[in-house]
Structures are given as C-alpha cells and as structure tokens.
Amino acid sequence: MRFLFRRLLLAGVGGLLTASAASAQTPADFKTDSINIRRIYDEALLRGQSYEHLRYLCTRIGARLSGSPQAEQAVQWGKQTMETMGFDRVYLQEVMVPHWVRGKAEKAGIKSKKLKNVPKINLCALGGSVGTSGRPVQAGVVEVRSWDELARLSDAQVRGKFVFFNRPFDDKLIEPGAAYGGAVDQRGRGAIEAAKRGAVGALVRSMTSSRDDFPHTGAMRYDEQVPKVPAAALSTNAADWLSQALKTDPGLEFSLEMDCQTLPEVKSYNVIGEIKGSKRPDEIIVVGGHLDSWDLGQGAHDDGTGCVQSMEALRLLLASGLRPERTVRAVLFMNEENGVRGGQKYAELAKAAGEKHLAAIESDGGGFTPRGFGIEAKSAATVARVQQWAPLLRPYHSDKIGPGHGGTDIGPLRDQATALIGYDGDSQRYFDLHHTAADTFDKVHRRELELGGASMAALVYLLSKYGL
Amino acid sequence: MRFLFRRLLLAGVGGLLTASAASAQTPADFKTDSINIRRIYDEALLRGQSYEHLRYLCTRIGARLSGSPQAEQAVQWGKQTMETMGFDRVYLQEVMVPHWVRGKAEKAGIKSKKLKNVPKINLCALGGSVGTSGRPVQAGVVEVRSWDELARLSDAQVRGKFVFFNRPFDDKLIEPGAAYGGAVDQRGRGAIEAAKRGAVGALVRSMTSSRDDFPHTGAMRYDEQVPKVPAAALSTNAADWLSQALKTDPGLEFSLEMDCQTLPEVKSYNVIGEIKGSKRPDEIIVVGGHLDSWDLGQGAHDDGTGCVQSMEALRLLLASGLRPERTVRAVLFMNEENGVRGGQKYAELAKAAGEKHLAAIESDGGGFTPRGFGIEAKSAATVARVQQWAPLLRPYHSDKIGPGHGGTDIGPLRDQATALIGYDGDSQRYFDLHHTAADTFDKVHRRELELGGASMAALVYLLSKYGL
Numbered sequence: 054m055r056f057l058f059r060r061l062l063l064a065g066v067g068g069l070l071t072a073s074a075a076s077a078q079t080p081a082d083f084k085t086d087s088i089n090i091r092r093i094y095d096e097a098l099l100r101g102q103s104y105e106h107l108r109y110l111c112t113r114i115g116a117r118l119s120g121s122p123q124a125e126q127a128v129q130w131g132k133q134t135m136e137t138m139g140f141d142r143v144y145l146q147e148v149m150v151p152h153w154v155r156g157k158a159e160k161a162g163i164k165s166k167k168l169k170n171v172p173k174i175n176l177c178a179l180g181g182s183v184g185t186s187g188r189p190v191q192a193g194v195v196e197v198r199s200w201d202e203l204a205r206l207s208d209a210q211v212r213g214k215f216v217f218f219n220r221p222f223d224d225k226l227i228e229p230g231a232a233y234g235g236a237v238d239q240r241g242r243g244a245i246e247a248a249k250r251g252a253v254g255a256l257v258r259s260m261t262s263s264r265d266d267f268p269h270t271g272a273m274r275y276d277e278q279v280p281k282v283p284a285a286a287l288s289t290n291a292a293d294w295l296s297q298a299l300k301t302d303p304g305l306e307f308s309l310e311m312d313c314q315t316l317p318e319v320k321s322y323n324v325i326g327e328i329k330g331s332k333r334p335d336e337i338i339v340v341g342g343h344l345d346s347w348d349l350g351q352g353a354h355d356d357g358t359g360c361v362q363s364m365e366a367l368r369l370l371l372a373s374g375l376r377p378e379r380t381v382r383a384v385l386f387m388n389e390e391n392g393v394r395g396g397q398k399y400a401e402l403a404k405a406a407g408e409k410h411l412a413a414i415e416s417d418g419g420g421f422t423p424r425g426f427g428i429e430a431k432s433a434a435t436v437a438r439v440q441q442w443a444p445l446l447r448p449y450h451s452d453k454i455g456p457g458h459g460g461t462d463i464g465p466l467r468d469q470a471t472a473l474i475g476y477d478g479d480s481q482r483y484f485d486l487h488h489t490a491a492d493t494f495d496k497v498h499r500r501e502l503e504l505g506g507a508s509m510a511a512l513v514y515l516l517s518k519y520g521l
Numbered sequence: 522m523r524f525l526f527r528r529l530l531l532a533g534v535g536g537l538l539t540a541s542a543a544s545a546q547t548p549a550d551f552k553t554d555s556i557n558i559r560r561i562y563d564e565a566l567l568r569g570q571s572y573e574h575l576r577y578l579c580t581r582i583g584a585r586l587s588g589s590p591q592a593e594q595a596v597q598w599g600k601q602t603m604e605t606m607g608f609d610r611v612y613l614q615e616v617m618v619p620h621w622v623r624g625k626a627e628k629a630g631i632k633s634k635k636l637k638n639v640p641k642i643n644l645c646a647l648g649g650s651v652g653t654s655g656r657p658v659q660a661g662v663v664e665v666r667s668w669d670e671l672a673r674l675s676d677a678q679v680r681g682k683f684v685f686f687n688r689p690f691d692d693k694l695i696e697p698g699a700a701y702g703g704a705v706d707q708r709g710r711g712a713i714e715a716a717k718r719g720a721v722g723a724l725v726r727s728m729t730s731s732r733d734d735f736p737h738t739g740a741m742r743y744d745e746q747v748p749k750v751p752a753a754a755l756s757t758n759a760a761d762w763l764s765q766a767l768k769t770d771p772g773l774e775f776s777l778e779m780d781c782q783t784l785p786e787v788k789s790y791n792v793i794g795e796i797k798g799s800k801r802p803d804e805i806i807v808v809g810g811h812l813d814s815w816d817l818g819q820g821a822h823d824d825g826t827g828c829v830q831s832m833e834a835l836r837l838l839l840a841s842g843l844r845p846e847r848t849v850r851a852v853l854f855m856n857e858e859n860g861v862r863g864g865q866k867y868a869e870l871a872k873a874a875g876e877k878h879l880a881a882i883e884s885d886g887g888g889f890t891p892r893g894f895g896i897e898a899k900s901a902a903t904v905a906r907v908q909q910w911a912p913l914l915r916p917y918h919s920d921k922i923g924p925g926h927g928g929t930d931i932g933p934l935r936d937q938a939t940a941l942i943g944y945d946g947d948s949q950r951y952f953d954l955h956h957t958a959a960d961t962f963d964k965v966h967r968r969e970l971e972l973g974g975a976s977m978a979a980l981v982y983l984l985s986k987y988g989l
C-alpha cells in the first residue's frame with residue numbers, strides 16, 4: 054500500500070440524493086442473497102485457492118518491484134493463473150513503469166568520540182532515492198519532528214548535515230492507517246525539505262508503531278528545482294538509539310553509503326481477467342489489488358493478498374454458480390508503489406473506450422480478518438445503498454460499511470466510477486510488516502485471507518445484481 | 522480456554538422484560554462517557570501495561586498447570602503485580618486443585634511391513650490421561666469420525682485396538698470456536714467410549730483447523746465405571762498421515778508410551794484485586810481470566826492475555842481518574858483448564874458471603890483485536906441494555922454486542938449474577954495455538970492486547986456507573 058496521498062474522503066454528505074438506476078431488493082431477494090452469499094463463503098472456506106496462489110507468488114517469485122524480472126514473472130503468473138479459472142477473457146494492458154534498483158546493501162556507521170557500544174544501524178534506501186555515488190556521505194545529524202521545527206533551525210544548524218525526521222506514529226489513534234497518514238509526509242517530502250536548507254541527506258524514522266530492527270522502505274519524491282539528496286529509512290530501534298545518541302554527543306557524524314539508482318523506464322502490464330455480465334455487460338465492476346511490491350520481503354500483505362483475493366472473488370462467483378449480471382473484472386495493477394502508472398493507464402483506457410464503471414473495489418490493506426468496506430462516492434445515497442447490504446454481511450463480520458478510502462490504484466477512476474470501495478480488514482498488524490523484509494507469506498493466515506476474498510466476492514455479487 | 526462444556530447460551534429471549542434498577546443515560550452522559558472512554562483508550566495505547574506484564578508471565582514463569590511450581594509462582598506474581606496498582610485490596614482465595622503431570626516426553630511409533638518412510642508421529646497426552654505404566658502399548662488402530670460409526674463397529678473390530686477419533690473441524694463455520702464445539706466431544710469422551718468397547722487407548726485428532734505438527738492437549742474425562750485407558754492427541758499432520766496409512770495398511774500397529782500421572786491434590790489460589798465502589802460498594806463487577814495454563818507453550822493467549830487485561834482494566838480506570846461507583850474486582854482464576862475449581866470456589870464463597878454480583882466479564886478467547894462482547898443473561902432486556910452502549914464502543918471496533926457465551930470460570934456465578942459477559946475478539950488464529958507449544962508470548966500483538974484491555978475497562982466503567 055502506497056498511501057502517500059491517502060485521504061479519508063468523506064462521501065459527499067451534503068450532496069443531493071440522486072435518483073438511482075439500481076434495482077430494488079425484496080424480502081425474497083434477501084433470502085436468496087443470504088443463501089447465495091453463504092455458498093460463496095462455503096466455497097472459499099472449503100476449497101478456496103487464495104492461500105496456495107499467494108504461496109506461489111510470495112515464495113516462488115517473491116519481491117517484484119516495477120521493472121524487475123520478478124515483476125515480469127508475476128505478470129505471466131497472474132495471466133496463467135486466471136487462465137485456469139474459466140473467465141471469459143484474460144488479457145494484459147501495457148504500461149511503461151519506473152525502474153528503480155536498490156543495488157548493493159546500504160551501509161551506515163557512526164563516528165563519535167563520546168559514544169561507546171554503537172549498535173548496527175539498520176536502515177534502507179527509500180524508494181526512488183539517489184545513491185551516494187560509490188562512496189559514503191559523512192556528516193553531522195540534526196533531529197526534527199516537524200516541518201516547523203526544521204524551519205526554525207538556522208542555516209548553520211542544517212547546512213552540510215543529515216536531517217533526521219523522527220516524528221513517531223501517534224499511538225493513541227485506533228487505526229494504524231491514520232497514524233501512518235500523520236507521519237508519512239516525512240518520508241515523502243523529507244529529502245526535498247532537507248535539501249532546500251542545504252542538507253546532504255534525509256534520515257527518516259520508519260513508518261510503524263512497533264519497535265524493532267526492520268527498516269521500512271516506501272516512496273519518496275524529489276523536486277526538480279532542488280538538489281537530489283539521498284534518503285534512507287531507519288528502523289524504529291535505530292531511530293530511538295540515534296535520538297538518544299544525539300543527546301550524548303550532538304557532534305556525532307553519520308556515514309551513509311547507498312548504491313541505488315533509477316534506470317530507464319520499462320514496459321510492463323496490468324493483468325486483467327473478465328467475466329462478461331449476463332444482463333448488463335456494459336456496466337463494469339472492478340475488483341483489484343496491485344501486483345508490484347517493494348523489493349524487501351515477499352510483498353505478501355502488500356499486496357499479494359489483494360491480488361489473489363481479487364482473482365478469487367471472480368472464481369468464487371463462478372464456482373458458486375453465480376454468473377454475474379454485470380461485467381466483472383479482476384485487475385492486478387502494476388506499479389502502485391512508485392508511480393501508480395497501472396492505475397492511471399487503466400482509467401485512461403477505460404475513458405477512451407467510453408466504458409461505464411459502476412464500482413471499483415480494491416484490497417490493499419493486508420489480508421487480515423474482514424471488517425467491512427470503506428466507500429468513496431459523490432453521493433451519500435450511494436454509501437447508504439451499500440450500507441443496506443450490511444445485514445447480509447453481518448454473519449461474516451464484514452458489515453462495517455461507511456465512508457472511507459477506496460484505494461490508490463482505483464483512485465484514477467474517481468470521476469468515472471459511481472463508487473470506489475476499499476476492502477477493510479483488521480489493521481493492527483499491517484504496519485509492522487508494511488514495506489519491510491518481514492512482509493512474507495508466513496505472516497498471512499489462510500482463513501483470514503480466504504474470508505477476505507469471500508467478502509469481496511459477496512459485495513461483487515450484490516453490486517452485479519442490484520447496481521448502485 | 523477449556524470450552525469443554527461450551528454452549529452458546531441464548532439470553533432468555535422469551536423471558537419477561539424485568540424492571541431495571543439501573544440508572545438512565547442522558548445525552549449529556551453520552552458526551553461525558555465518550556470523553557471518559559477515550560481517556561481509557563489513550564491510557565491503554567500510550568501507557569498500557571498489559572504487554573509487559575504478559576511478557577514476564579510468559580517468558581519468566583511460563584507454562585503453569587494447576588499444582589505445578591509455576592502455577593504457585595504465577596499466584597505470587599499476580600498478587601505482587603496487583604499490589605503495585607493502587608487497588609484497595611489484593612488477596613488470595615484458597616482452593617484445592619488437581620495435580621496432573623505429563624512426565625517424560627511421549628513416544629509413538631508405527632509397526633508395518635507395507636509402509637515406508639514413516640514420519641515422526643507428533644502427539645501428546647491429553648490432560649488427565651493415565652500413562653502406559655512404563656512400557657509401550659502396541660496395538661492395531663481403527664479410525665472413526667463419529668460415535669455412530671464407533672457404535673456400528675463389531676466388538677472384534679474394536680477390542681484390543683486404539684480407537685482413532687479423526688473428525689476434523691468443520692472449516693466452513695465462520696467462528697473457529699463453533700468448529701471446536703463440533704469436534705471437542707472426541708477429546709472429552711473418546712477414552713470412555715473407546716474403553717467401553719474394549720479398546721486399549723484413544724488417539725484423538727488435534728482440535729484445530731490448521732494443518733501442522735503441533736499436538737493440542739486439553740482436558741479429557743474418565744468414567745469410574747469404565748477402565749481408564751491412555752488418551753493422546755495427534756497433530757493434524759500426524760492424523761492425516763495415519764488416516765492415509767490405514768488405507769495402505771489396515772493392519773499397522775501403533776505403539777504409545779506415556780509417563781503421565783495424576784498426583785494428590787494441591788493447595789492453590791485465586792488472586793483477587795478489588796477497588797471499592799464509591800457509591801454502591803455492595804454491588805460487585807468481576808473481570809477475570811484464568812491464571813493456570815496447559816503445560817505446553819507459555820499460556821500466552823490461553824489465558825495469560827485474559828489475566829493481564831483484567832488487572833489492567835482496573836488500573837486503567839484509576840489511571841484515567843474514573844474511580845468506579847460500584848465495586849470492581851479483577852480475578853485471576855486458578856484451574857480453569859482441568860477442573861474449574863477456582864471458578865467454583867469463587868462463586869461458592871460469594872454466595873456464602875451473600876454478595877450481590879451485578880456482572881462478571883471473562884476474557885478467555887485470546888488477546889486478539891476486540892470485536893465486542895457476548896452476553897448470557899436471564900433477561901433479554903439485560904442484553905438490550907448493554908447493546909445500548911454500542912455507539913460508545915463503535916470508534917474502537919468493540920461494538921458487536923449480543924447474546925453469547927460468558928466464560929468457563931464465571932459460569933458458576935450464573936445464578937448469582939445479572940449477566941455473564943464474554944470478551945469477544947477476532948478468533949481466526951486462536952485455535953492454531955490453543956493448548957500447544959506454539960502458544961507463546963511472541964504470538965501476542967501489543968496493540969491488539971492493549972485495545973482488548975481498554976474495551977473491558979470501558980465496559981466496566983459503564984456497568985459501574987449505570988448498573989444493569
């Protein structure tokens with residue numbers, strides 16, 4: 054999950070209730086729908102395929118950053134996997150993507166006459182960062198926790214130093230995603246703001262509330278008007294240590310060596326599987342996740358789970374004998390993490406083709422126990438309409454439905470789709486793993502994953518039957 | 522969690538709506554309560570102590586079956602820990618408990634001329650089982666999946682054999698606890714029913730839907746009218762292998778050696794911390810978990826988490842400046858796993874003292890992300906009354922409130938308390954760990970645990986303010 058520009062978009066509560074072209078739901082429908090949704094969950098829990106597909110993607114292909122050979126393997130895997138699922142059509146959608154590589158492992162060190170027992174400083178380059186041109190950059194460190202704090206420092210305090218952005222997650226927030234939203238500006242803008250003040254690099258506290266040794270990578274930006282300085286994420290343990298160390302020796306020097314670089318763009322693909330709607334084939338429902346992942350770990354919860362759940366949502370409908378009335382597409386988007394090129398391309402081609410998108414659902418918050426769905430829609434009536442289905446999802450604890458964030462890949466469809474819908478699962482563990490070497494297959498629970506795919510299938514079933 | 526007699530008790534929906542002595546709640550109250558509950562969660566998320574207490578209990582004391590030296594250490598730890606928390610009173614409640622010991626590691630083997638590559642058979646004695654008197658028991662195996670299937674076998678098919686009870690969890694059930702309820706009769710009654718038919722022992726499939734190498738222990742029973750035969754749990758992988766092996770070689774022989782025995786009963790204790798109610802000290806609210814655990818693993822989710830959350834619930838109230846109006850007690854019950862002696866003793870002494878219990882809350886389903894509460898009450902109005910507080914718990918995803926199971930330790934209070942309330946968290950991972958060597962501290966997530974304790978504290982706050 055990229056989350057870089059994540060906003061909690063409230064559905065336009067002040068908007069007019071618009072007339073809906075959607076069909077009405079009767080008590081008899083409710084009974085039929087209950088039975089059909091139960092069939093979807095039975096299929097998922099007894100014969101679900103998400104978990105084994107994810108095992109392959111994570112352990113046989115592994116990390117798959119845009120432009121990497123593994124990303125290309127993942128494209129072929131996605132296509133071949135969907136071709137076994139009996140969909141009407143499986144196809145690729147070409148898109149040019151950035152190609153950033155980490156290169157050799159990063160090196161960090163501390164030079165200080167006052168500090169003893171300096172631990173290993175666990176860090177990693179942020180995605181998109183420049184490297185250090187084959188030699189370490191060594192400089193003093195100045196710690197800040199806010200942009201204001203940086204602004205108040207004199208040029209002499211910043212120039213020639215590393216700026217260490219060390220604002221932690223706000224632990225009292227119930228949703229870790231909200232805590233991420235309150236800290237990730239440091240990762241996104243840190244290198245720009247540091248360089249504007251003459252700093253030689255940016256060190257950023259990892260985006261997590263856990264205290265451990267895993268550095269969390271993730272996208273950062275440059276401004277073409279400002280020198281590009283290297284940017285790295287420190288594990289929270291390393292960040293806590295450095296903060297203390299600076300109290301003991303404010304004059305310590307930090308050395309950083311990184312081999313990363315941005316290579317020419319590469320041709321890649323979104324992977325799409327489609328079931329043609331039996332009654333209204335011109336109305337399209339997308340369900341997707343992103344196929345690319347950061348280069349650390351295996352891209353399990355971010356976002357292998359969303360990919361396998363999306364393919365599975367369509368398979369579950371067919372296996373349950375519920376051929377959809379509207380057209381449904383599973384879309385494995387390429388390049389969510391560092392460009393959103395796949396999401397942009399999908400929306401662009403859909404617009405050019407004059408396609409009508411009813412809804413787009415994205416699963417990109419991890420494959421944990423379902424809780425419900427968050428909805429972005431222009432009309433509050435659209436949100437209310439989906440909320441009416443909550444009783445059907447209540448037996449599966451997937452009934453928390455309300456205004457919320459759709460997803461980064463489906464974001465470009467915002468003006469073309471009636472609703473963008475984010476799959477919402479338990480999120481407490483997600484940022485322990487997010488963008489780290491710990492995001493591996495073994496962290497995913499089979500039943501949690503399959504329940505999530507079933508919840509998405511159930512919503513697709515209802516959307517395809519009733520519209521919005 | 523013992524669960525042996527677990528039933529989902531529907532609150533007496535047919536009962537009369539009884540007049541309530543409870544206070545009314547105004548809109549101004551709602552605002553005050555929202556603020557106070559937010560303070561409880563802030564305290565838990567910023568300065569919560571559950572996780573560090575659990576670390577000590579699990580990693581410094583470890584497994585603590587009734588009668589063991591570790592159970593005694595846990596009693597002292599519980600008392601000392603609560604004595605640091607500023608409660609009005611901390612005391613022990615004496616109770617005699619069973620003392621079963623596993624002894625040397627169990628040994629199992631397969632004798633067959635047809636089978637090659639026999640794997641290690643992972644198994645463990647069920648709690649309470651007799652041993653094999655210092656030598657292996659070797660016999661053929663007959664597999665059944667139901668009592669009916671056993672009944673249909675001829676005496677010749679059963680006599681002198683091991684009966685292998687291999688009915689798996691029903692994976693399509695959404696709640697793993699329900700799947701457990703549908704399988705655990707095999708563990709409880711297997712040895713009795715096998716011995717009635719002349720079998721030499723019972724082999725029981727482990728109580729989990731996961732497929733792995735961990736055998737799951739747990740309580741089993743004997744009937745004094747029936748010979749006591751040894752009973753062991755096979756890991757699900759071992760059970761699946763054995764089932765296949767019996768198809769290849771129905772004549773294979775299984776050998777089992779177990780060193781376990783039941784020793785004389787031992788004096789032990791419930792540990793109780795109390796805050797006297799400021800307005801109605803005669804009305805008591807209990808919040809508890811069980812201090813004993815099975816001898817494998819560290820008793821982390823079962824039920825170290827319930828213990829630390831219960832103590833923490835009281836501490837959170839004090840630390841948030843919310844001294845309760847009614848008396849609240851944190852109770853660490855002894856001997857839930859193999860006797861429920863602690864729970865029985867607590868209820869017996871409460872009755873003898875003429876105490877009035879308003880409610881008893883138990884956390885014994887693991888320390889996972891909160892979902893809500895399940896309520897056992899004679900009156901449906903009692904359930905409805907608690908449900909009215911759901912909007913206050915909604916921001917914390919702890920608002921799923923309805924009829925449900927209270928808890929094994931608080932069960933004996935059924936006739937004395939207005940409501941028994943079970944803390945309900947996400948349950949998908951619980952039976953992966955339950956009663957195994959894998960139930961260790963590292964499986965517990967800090968924020969999930971602290972959120973659970975806060976949810977319990979919030980409910981105690983409301984109960985102590987408004988009554989039932």
